[in-house]
Amino acid sequence: MALLFAADPAAAGIRVAFVPAAPRPGDVSLVVVQGINNAATVEGAVAGRALAFFPYANGAAALAGIDFETHPGRYTWKIAVVDGGRAPQSLTGRLTVKPRRFGVERLTLPQGMVDLHHETIRRADLEAERLRTVFAAVTRERLWRGRFTAPISAPGDGTGFGVRRILNGRPRSPHGGLDYAAERGTAVVAVNSGRVVLVADFFFPGRLVVIDHGLGLHTAYFHLDQISVAQDDLVDRGQTIGLVGSTGRATGPHLHVSAAVGAARIDPAALLGLDARD
Numbered sequence: 001m002a003l004l005f006a007a008d009p010a011a012a013g014i015r016v017a018f019v020p021a022a023p024r025p026g027d028v029s030l031v032v033v034q035g036i037n038n039a040a041t042v043e044g045a046v047a048g049r050a051l052a053f054f055p056y057a058n059g060a061a062a063l064a065g066i067d068f069e070t071h072p073g074r075y076t077w078k079i080a081v082v083d084g085g086r087a088p089q090s091l092t093g094r095l096t097v098k099p100r101r102f103g104v105e106r107l108t109l110p111q112g113m114v115d116l117h118h119e120t121i122r123r124a125d126l127e128a129e130r131l132r133t134v135f136a137a138v139t140r141e142r143l144w145r146g147r148f149t150a151p152i153s154a155p156g157d158g159t160g161f162g163v164r165r166i167l168n169g170r171p172r173s174p175h176g177g178l179d180y181a182a183e184r185g186t187a188v189v190a191v192n193s194g195r196v197v198l199v200a201d202f203f204f205p206g207r208l209v210v211i212d213h214g215l216g217l218h219t220a221y222f223h224l225d226q227i228s229v230a231q232d233d234l235v236d237r238g239q240t241i242g243l244v245g246s247t248g249r250a251t252g253p254h255l256h257v258s259a260a261v262g263a264a265r266i267d268p269a270a271l272l273g274l275d276a277r278d
């Protein structure tokens, strides 16, 4: 854990730590602020993206999602602590984003499967926009707690996050989720508690569920065979939300899971490794 102390003497005693200290593209860091009063309000941003703080371990914490297309380098963070009538105490520093190498997958498919009708393209674009809008919503209540659980009880980790796909020689958008191989009908569970904010049947994702975990964190589950939750349902960590299938554009039964903190698209596996102790 790297501790970054304030250069501003007015902010003396306030400690800010990023865990992990040097994330990679697609990672999520827990930003822990300590040495503040319980009643203090904390605000901040990393690389211009706002952080949503919540009370944590006698201080405050927030999730800093590093979008998976972020270039490695050093990014400025800023944090302001407002405590009653005192002048705001501000701290700033630099967060190093380490390089990460993503795989490349070359696929050859009959051109007839690749070329989509313009109305299908239009539909898929509107659906992608709808998903972006749902993911961008930041609800003020934190619904997740503690550790995250795997979305499926199948052997093996998910694969394919961030893979650059080249289809019939042409680059496509990188794969923004994690794929879990599993048999049709395998139970899919919520990785943490939250509220179901979208149940839909979209062209590429098929039957899908999006869960809002609060404070900008969302997870999505694609290609489901059946869905056992409804819009606005509150779900617990580990609760079954549907069954693995191959709806939408899927070569066979599998679960595709994606996650985002605000607009930052992150690796769901990074959530499983998040060390939040509450």
Ligand SMILES: [Zn+2]
Residues within 6 Å of the ligand: 175, 177, 178, 179, 255, 256, 257
């Ligand atoms: Zn996938």
